[in-house]
Amino acid sequence: MYVCICNALKDRQLADASHGARNVAEVFRRCGRRPQCGKCLPDVAQMIEAARDEGDSAPLLAAE
Numbered sequence: 001m002y003v004c005i006c007n008a009l010k011d012r013q014l015a016d017a018s019h020g021a022r023n024v025a026e027v028f029r030r031c032g033r034r035p036q037c038g039k040c041l042p043d044v045a046q047m048i049e050a051a052r053d054e055g056d057s058a059p060l061l062a063a064e
């Protein structure tokens with residue numbers, strides 16, 4: 001399922017990139033993309049949070 005329509009990024013890609021990511025910017029960087037409209041950012045932040053709950057670590061919507 002597509003989570004980020006602007007960048008055609010699917011949930012699996014974003015979830016994989018979320019492991020160990022410090023914030024959403026890092027997730028997009030790992031995918032070789034940049035956020036555009038921003039509508040998906042809360043979902044990506046939740047993916048980072050879920051990864052942390054599974055044992056990852058770090059501030060979510062922090063700008064870099």
Ligand code: FES
Pocket residue numbers: 003004005006007034035036037038039040041
């Ligand atoms: S849906 Fe992800 S930046 Fe627009």
